[in-house]
Amino acid sequence: MTVFREIKAQVLASLGAMTAAGTLPEGLSFDAVTVEPPRDPAHGDLATNAAMVLARPAGKKPRDIAAALAEDLASAPGIRMASVAGPGFLNLRLDPAIWQGVALQVLGAGAGYGRGVPGQGRVNVEYVSANPTGPLHVGHTRGAVFGDALASLLDFAGFDVTREYYINDGGGQVDVLARSVFYRYLEAHGQAVTLPEGTYPGDYLIPVGAALKAKVGDAYIGQDESVWLEDVRSFATDAMMALIRADLAALGVTMDVFFSEKSLYGTGRIEASLTDLGNKGLIYRGTLEPPKGKLPEDWEPREQTLFRSTEHGDDIDRPVKKSDGTWTYFAPDIAYHFDKVSRGYDRLIDVFGADHGGYVKRMKAAVSALSAGQVPLDIKLTQLVKLYKDGAPFKMSKRAGTFVTLRDVLDQVGPDVTRFVMLTRKNDAPLDFDFDKATVLSLSYPVSFAQSALACLAAVLAMPPGFAGDTALAAADVGLLDHAAELELLRKLAEWPRLVAAAADAHEPHRIAFYLYDLASLFHGYQHLGKMDPGMRFLTDGQPDLTAARLALIRAVQLVIRAGLGILGVTPRDEM
């Protein structure tokens, strides 16, 4: 039972009593009633808007309701004072024991403090899903970090999470990859080749060509594409996926499932998913309206096989077959999501780059249709990463050789800073990533801030003989924690479970990062008091009870910071 739920229950009980006493009319909904910490701590520990949201339906003045509620709550256990403020806020000041008890709650739960109860449901998070045609670049990194942190957050919140990568190995781009590797293969045999336009020029394919030579010798030299294409494609795709997995591992990302698009072809699975839609009357032959505005030169109306996605919220119907009868890219994606739905997930999450924004509605429409509206799909778009160097925008170009890979970023700033920087903002806001700030000024980044708090905590907690162990600390007299700074820290710790639940619900891992920053900041302030005033040091000579209480508090802080960094995938460091 968290503090917030406890007090909210008190408020609801009082409202119920007021209804029974006739102060409030019967049948009011209390759904809109919130009990939250006010923005300005001077207003009290908690505030409720009950009077204001009930005023209109009850036909009473907000301040009158608030006054009556205050009277009823004044005698409630744990509430020291209730006062009406502003237009009808009811500010509550709690018995300090309520907050002090939080330290013991944290110690009791240990690393699991704030963790949601298991059994929230099965959720599939698909992220990265970069084409297997080259190493990950900086744009993929954001999706990777975001998806990974979101998955960890949901896991912490009590969901059963699958982390999944969709390998786009079924389209034309892997044929291009195969041909590119074939040229490198010829090169490895000493032939002078110039890479034609439209192939992948990257150096990373040179060793793949050499590896192909080592595997097949000269068997493919002079042979027609029909002989080698399929084998080289498969060989090259495997090589690229090995590269990508290594990149992900360097970033600290591990997938549970790699799902191959190719596995959907020739097995009847695409057909089966479209049959399912067909049975629901959502597949038809038809001709799309030409796009408004600039008309493609070669536009002519053509009959195609279409998915009636407008039935499920899309703006126009979408083709699943090209005019030549082959599948569009949308068709295997439908089959893939059909597969995910049929694997029994309660909810699906896709993390896409911003360039897939136009794809969201049709994918949601497909999942809505395939699952008969039973499985919600949330699509999180990560906006582009704008690179800066020396304060100026840094252009990424494959041709100019200024292509910034995930490896480049990791080599410069390391995985922890990369992750934290990318997580200290919302996924749908653009991100400016400055190499200089991340390198030269990386110390001022929040990650270091949180890390330095951890280092300090570890140093202090390692020091005192006789206080080691959470069981010893759990016996501390936390009633001694009555300083304003201590109560502020306790209130922040009390928020953690609530924050985790809200962040998981909103699919917003960045809230964790900001919370950790705030918590570390409060800790630094608290720690500093000891520098000014010897009486405020953690280890107080001759006062073992006070020392134990303060160690219990900062041990709780340590546990929460570690748990939070764990969710973000940042390595907690006890030494800087």
Add this chain to the structure above:
RNA sequence: GGACCGAUAGCUCAGCUGGAUAGAGUACUUGACUACGAAUCAAGGGGUCGGGGGUUCGAAUCCUCCUCGGUCCGCCA
């Protein structure tokens, strides 16, 4: 022509899904350490929340119309 996302302090970003006087970091100004880690702390200045209209007790947040920036719009995935 249309869809989606963004616009908050000089700069980089939060703002707990409608709450009270809009907050951090950074930069700037001022002050505080000879080590329980200054990789820190305290204080100060800095804002028409892109603009107009609307909804209500109350709007940065919701609805609507504009402006600017980004992404995308049948046979690339």
